[in-house]
Amino acid sequence: MYNKVETRTFLLFLFLVSIGFLILLKPFFGTIFWACAIAIIFTPFHNKLLKRWPKRKNLAAFLTLLLCIVAVVLPMTFVVSSVVSEGVALYDKLQSGEINPARYIDSMDTAFPALNSVLGKVGVDINALKTNAIDAAMSSGKFIAGHALTIGQNTFGFIVSIALMLYITFFMLRDGSYLVDLIVRALPLGDTRERMLMSLFAEVTRATIKGNLVIAMLQGLIGGITLWALGIHGAILWGVLMTIASLIPAVGSALVWVPIAIYFAATGDMTSALILTGIGAGIIGMLDNVLRPILVGRDTKLPDYIVLLSTLGGIAIFGVNGFVVGPVVAALFIAFWGIMIHDQYLFEPNTPP
16 A cells, blocks of 8 residues: 555656656757757767777767768858848848849739739739738848847857757767667666667658758759859858758749749740759759658658658647657657557458458
C-alpha cells in the first residue's frame, strides 16, 4: 500500500519537474532543435575522426564543429545580411518610383489584352489590382525597412543564439552516444523499440534536411544567379524567396520564377522569358527528381501527400523549424502505429481489415 503511494507520488513529482524543465527550455526550442539536427547531419564525419583518434573525443568534436561553422554558419550569415540590405534598397526604389508595380501590371494588360476581360469575368478589377499591388509592395518595403534597425539592434541576440547552438552541438557530437544510451535506459518502451525510434528520428531528420534544405538552397542559388544575369533587381532577395518556396512540396520555386517569366514575355523580352523558363523547368525543376533520391534514399521517403501535409502543418505551428519538425513527427506517428499494429497483431497477414 505505502509502496504504491510512494511510487505514484514520485511519478507525479517526476512529471511536474519534467514539465517545469521543458517550460524553462521552451525559449530555446529552436536553438536546441537545430543543435541536435546539425549534430545528426555531421555525425558521419565525426565518427570518421573518432576512428582515427579514438581517444581524442574533444578534438574530433571541435574539428566537426569547425566544419559546421565554415559550411553552414558563415554562408547563412552572409545571406541574411545581404537579404536585409537588398530589402532596404528595394524599398528605396519603390519610394523613388524607380520600381513601379502598376507599370508592370499595365505591361501585362497591354501584352495580353484578353486578360482584362478574363479577370473582369471572375470579378477582378485591374485598377483595384494595381492599387493593391502598390499598397502591398509599399507595405512589404516598409516592413523590411522598419525592421532593418530592429535586426541590427538584435544582432547581439542573434550572435548569442548561434553561439549557444554551436556550444550545444559540440556536446551533442561528443556525448551523443552516451545520451542515446541514457534515453534508452530511461524510457519504458523496450530497448529495441527505443533504438529503432531513435534511428528513425535521426534518419528522417537527416533525410529531410539533406533532401529539402540542400535542394532548396541549390534551387535558390541557381534561380538567384539566373535572375541577376537577366538584370532583375534584388537577385539575392528573389533567390532567398525561391529557396523558401522550394521547401513547399508540390509547388516549389515555380511560385517565384513563373510570374517573372510571364512578365518577361508580356514586356516582349522573349529571350529572357525562354532562358528563365528553360532553367526553371529544365534545371531547377529537375533538381528535386535527380538529387532527392541520391541525398535521401527511396526507402526513407514518406509519401508525397504526407510530406506536403506535415511540412505545411509544421511550418504553420513551428514556423521555419516546421519544415523539419513536421515530417519527423509524421514519420514517428507512422512508426508508432506500425509498432502497435505489429505487436498487437491487429490484422492477420494477407487478410484485409
